[in-house]
Amino acid sequence: MFFASDNGSGAAPEIIAALTRANDGYARSYGADPIMARVKTLVRDLFDAPEAEVHLVATGTAANSLSIALLTPPWAAVFAHADAHVAVDECGAPEFFSGGAKMIGVGGAHGKMTPQSLSDALSRVGEGGVHGVQRGMLTLTNVTEAGTVYTPAEIAALTELAKAKGLPCHLDGARFANALVATGATPAQMTWQAGIDVLSLGGTKNGCLGVEAVVLFDPAKAWELELRRKRAGHLFSKHRYLSAQMEAYLTDGLWLRLATHANAMGARLVQGLAQIPGTSLLHPAPANMLFPIWPLGTNDRAAARGAVYYPMPAPAGHEAGRLVASWSTTDAEVDAVLTALAP
Ligand SMILES: Cc1ncc(COP(=O)(O)O)c(C=O)c1O
Incomplete structure (x- = not known):
């Protein structure tokens, strides 16, 4: 009767089997393992995004914080739902890794921003010249912290507003697979086709042992993310164990x-x-x-x-x-x- 969280579950047998296979012999370290090359291909194919770049980390907080740091300067605002994990459950990690970007809590019932609540927030912030933070980025969560889901059309309506102000958009997909199943959307429809630039793709809660992917649909900042991941202490030396989990997770629809x-x-x-x-x-x-x-x-x-x-x-x-x-x-x-x- 354990219903406290989906991360109270163990790892799926397919993931453990993949780790056991990866444990055999030697592999290049720091992401140069051959399994990681296959993970990139899998993500590109599944998301219909041949240019996408993929970086693995071990926690959702790292994936979110590094994504946010990548997308916004320190003097800018991150528009997140007031109950978002990034805003209330990451101990200030997004602010820390971004060098001090400011979280702006956007309202909305059932854990979801609405076009109205987002435009209100967008018009309140960034109008004070040098004295106030500038507008930085939008981040959404799907499945939301309230257990609800955004459809691709709802995401697109929000990212359109952000993009009209020139802001990049991030999706916290700690439960991305659950959101896909609940909406019937494809990975592409839920992300880049709906205006998402960077995705935190969760694995841990849904049967992995500990792996999340940062997916950049525009690879221009891939090297910067590489450097940020290392600098943050999130580049695993025995990286093949992260790769093996993500490969098994995304293979054959697991x-x-x-x-x-x-x-x-x-x-x-x-x-x-x-x-x-x-x-x-x-x-x-x-x-x-x-x-x-x-x-x-x-x-x-x-x-x-x-x-x-x-x-x-x-x-x-x-x-x-x-x-x-x-x-x-x-x-x-x-x-x-x-x-x-x-x-
Ligand atoms: C919405 C959401 N984002 C991200 C995370 C990832 O957090 P962690 O750093 O614990 O892996 C969680 C975990 O509870 C979550 O619920």
Whole structure:
């Protein structure tokens, strides 16, 4: 009954098998391993982006922070949803790696900016001449921190506004595969075709042991990213172990199979919760992350019965939680947590 996060799951057997294979013999270090060359080809093919450059790191925070540092100068504003991981859950790493760029929290229900909330923020910032930060970049998250998803059209509507001001656009795809499965979009539709310049492509939460890719759809800044990654201490010497995970993840649709399962477990939770009196969802939950709201006393009762998830702030007279299903969640685990949550 572990629903605290999808990164509480183990690594998928295919990933462990790939690591075992990569462990054999010797390989060039620092990204010059032959597996990395194959990862680049895989990403270029899957994203229909023959020019794309790919750099691997071990955490989502590193992928996001390095992407942000690459796209914006220190004196500029990063437009992010007010609840974005980059804004509230990375201990200031994007500000640190960018040399002090300023996070501007953009509003919007259910973890999503709207064209209106973004244009309001864009018009508020960067108008003060030398005395204020300049407009720097846009960053979006998909799946969002509220468990909702942006469609490619919704992303395009936001990036158009940013691009009208000359701003580059980043997508935090810590749960990118779950967003693809939930929307049915292709990797290209969700990214460069919708105006995304740089993607943090997550692997860890969806069955890898620890790997994320920074995908640059315009390779012009690839060398700069290479230097920034090294300078930040995120260039692995035994890089083949990162490459091996990403290769296995993207081969034969494994990433989409794992995400399809996680989302199906999310849907099973949604259906089961709908049967529990007094329970509803704070946000739509089309992927693998849910924010249910329920009667007082539910959290303690479920914890006493062995359910593990994060209690969340709730409106007066209620309690709430965050439940995340993963690639390894089983039907039986979902059914058990539903029983634990029931009166
Ligand atoms: C939306 C989002 N972005 C990025 C990350 C990556 O974080 P980490 O640095 O823990 O790998 C997470 C992990 O919780 C996340 O939820």
